[in-house]
Amino acid sequence: MMTVTGLFLRRVVSEWRYQIQILRTVVDWIVALYIVIPGFALFLYYYLPWWTAAPWWLDYIPLNVLVGIILLFAWSGTLRIFVEDADQLFLLQCKAWISGIIKYSLGYSVIYNLVATSLLLMILAPFLLLHYGFSLMGVVWLTVFVFVLKSCMGLVKQLMELRFKGWRKYFVKMVIFLIMGVYVNQSVALLLSRLGVFYLSMFVLLIAFSMLLHKRVKLRGTFFEDVSREQTTKLRLAKYMLQQTGTFVKKPRFSRKRPLLFRNSNLLYQERNPVNGLVEMCLKSELRNDKDVEFYLKSVGIGIVAILVFPPDYGWLLWFVFSIMITSFVWIFWQEVIKAPFVCSFPWLPETKVEAARKAIFLMALPGQIILGVVVAVKTHSWFGALMIVPTSVLIGYYLAKRTSLRS
Numbered sequence: 273m274m275t276v277t278g279l280f281l282r283r284v285v286s287e288w289r290y291q292i293q294i295l296r297t298v299v300d301w302i303v304a305l306y307i308v309i310p311g312f313a314l315f316l317y318y319y320l321p322w323w324t325a326a327p328w329w330l331d332y333i334p335l336n337v338l339v340g341i342i343l344l345f346a347w348s349g350t351l352r353i354f355v356e357d358a359d360q361l362f363l364l365q366c367k368a369w370i371s372g373i374i375k376y377s378l379g380y381s382v383i384y385n386l387v388a389t390s391l392l393l394m395i396l397a398p399f400l401l402l403h404y405g406f407s408l409m410g411v412v413w414l415t416v417f418v419f420v421l422k423s424c425m426g427l428v429k430q431l432m433e434l435r436f437k438g439w440r441k442y443f444v445k446m447v448i449f450l451i452m453g454v455y456v457n458q459s460v461a462l463l464l465s466r467l468g469v470f471y472l473s474m475f476v477l478l479i480a481f482s483m484l485l486h487k488r489v490k491l492r493g494t495f496f497e498d499v500s501r502e503q504t505t506k507l508r509l510a511k512y513m514l515q516q517t518g519t520f521v522k523k524p525r526f527s528r529k530r531p532l533l534f535r536n537s538n539l540l541y542q543e544r545n546p547v548n549g550l551v552e553m554c555l556k557s558e559l560r561n562d563k564d565v566e567f568y569l570k571s572v573g574i575g576i577v578a579i580l581v582f583p584p585d586y587g588w589l590l591w592f593v594f595s596i597m598i599t600s601f602v603w604i605f606w607q608e609v610i611k612a613p614f615v616c617s618f619p620w621l622p623e624t625k626v627e628a629a630r631k632a633i634f635l636m637a638l639p640g641q642i643i644l645g646v647v648v649a650v651k652t653h654s655w656f657g658a659l660m661i662v663p664t665s666v667l668i669g670y671y672l673a674k675r676t677s678l679r680s
Contacts, residue, residue: 292511336583414460550620569603575590579594592668626677
C-alpha cells in the first residue's frame with residue numbers, strides 16, 4: 273500500500289535518476305577517462321598541499337572575495353516541493369498527503385543545503401584557517417551560518433515570488449540581495465572579532481528560519497506555482513545542455529494583460545531596415561521577458577555588491593570586469609532571440625546579423641555599465657570619474673559590443 277513516505281522517496285529517486293541520465297549523455301566513459309578523472313586528479317594535486325601552506329596568490333585576494341562567494345552561494349538557495357501536475361487529480365483533494373509531501377520536501381531541501389554548504393566550506397577551509405585567521409570552531413560556525421542563511425533565502429525567495437509579480441518582484445529581490453550582502457559582510461567580521469554579537473545574530477537568524485519554515489508549511493493555495501517552479505528546477509540541467517548545443521529552448525513567459533514596456537508596440541526606429549528591425553525585435557523581446565530581466569538585474573546587483581565590499585582600489589577594475597560579464601550575458605540573450613524559429617524563417621544576411629548584434633548588445637548592456645560606474649564613482653568619491661562615466665561607458669561598451677558581435 274502506497275504511503276506519503278513511499279511516494280516521496282519514489283519521487284526523489286526518480287529525480288536523481290533523471291539528472292544522472294542527463295549527465296550520462298554528456299559525460300560518457302571517454303570524457304570521464306580523458307577529462308573528468310585527470311581534472312579531478314589535478315585539482316587534488318594542487319589542493320592537498322594548501323592544507324599545509326597557503327598559496328602565495330591569496331595575498332592578492334582580500335577576504336571580501338570569499339564573502340562574495342558565500343553571498344552568491346547563499347543567494348542560490350532554493351527549496352524543492354516535489355509535486356506534479358497529476359497530483360491535482362487525487363493529492364490535491366487529500367490535504368494530509370499534500371501537507372506530508374511539503375514537509376518531506378522541505379526536510380529534503382534543508383538536508384541538501386547542509387550537505388552542499390559543508391562541501392563548499394570544506395573546500396574553502398584551508399584558506400580560512402591558514403590565511404584569513406579563522407579558528408576551527410570559526411569555520412564550523414561559518415558553515416552553520418551559511419547553511420541557515422541559504423535555507424532562509426530559499427524560503428524568502430519562494431514566498432516573495434508568491435507575493436509579488438512583475439517589476440515589483442525584481443525590485444524587492446534586488447533590495448533583499450543588497451541587504452543580505454551587507455549582513456553577510458558584517459556577520460563574517462563579527463565572527464572574527466566579536467563572537468558574542470555574532471552568536472546573538474545567529475540566534476536571531478535561527479528564529480527567522482523557524483518562522484519562515486512554519487509559514488511555508490502552513491501556506492495554502494500555492495499548488496500550481498509549486499508545480500511550475502518544480503518543473504523549471506527539474507529541467508534546469510537539461511535546458512542548459514540543450515542551449516550549449518545550439519538548440520532553441522522556448523522560455524515560459526509571465527502572463528500579463530499588458531507588458532510593462534512597449535505596451536502599444538510603437539516603432540523604436542523611424543528608419544526601417546533589416547538591422548533596425550532585428551534590434552527592435554530583440555529589445556522588445558528581452559524587455560518583455562521577466563526571466564531575462566531578472567537575470568540582468570541580478571548581474572548588476574552582484575556587481576554592485578562586489579564593488580561595495582571590495583576596497584576602493586579595486587573599484588574601476590571590477591567595473592571593467594563586470595562590464596565584460598554584462599556584455600557576455602546580453603550576447604546570450606541575443607542568441608536566444610536570433611535562434612528563435614520565427615526569426616530563423618527569414619533569410620538574414622550575415623553582415624546584417626553582425627551589425628544588429630553590435631547595436632542590440634550595446635544598447636542593452638549600457639544601462640548596467642553606467643549604473644556600476646556611478647556606484648564606483650560614489651564609493652571612490654571621484655568627481656572626475658563621475659563626469660567621465662557616461663562617455664567612458666559608451667566608448668568601452670561600444671568596443672565590447674563590437675568584439676562580442678563578431679561571434680554572432
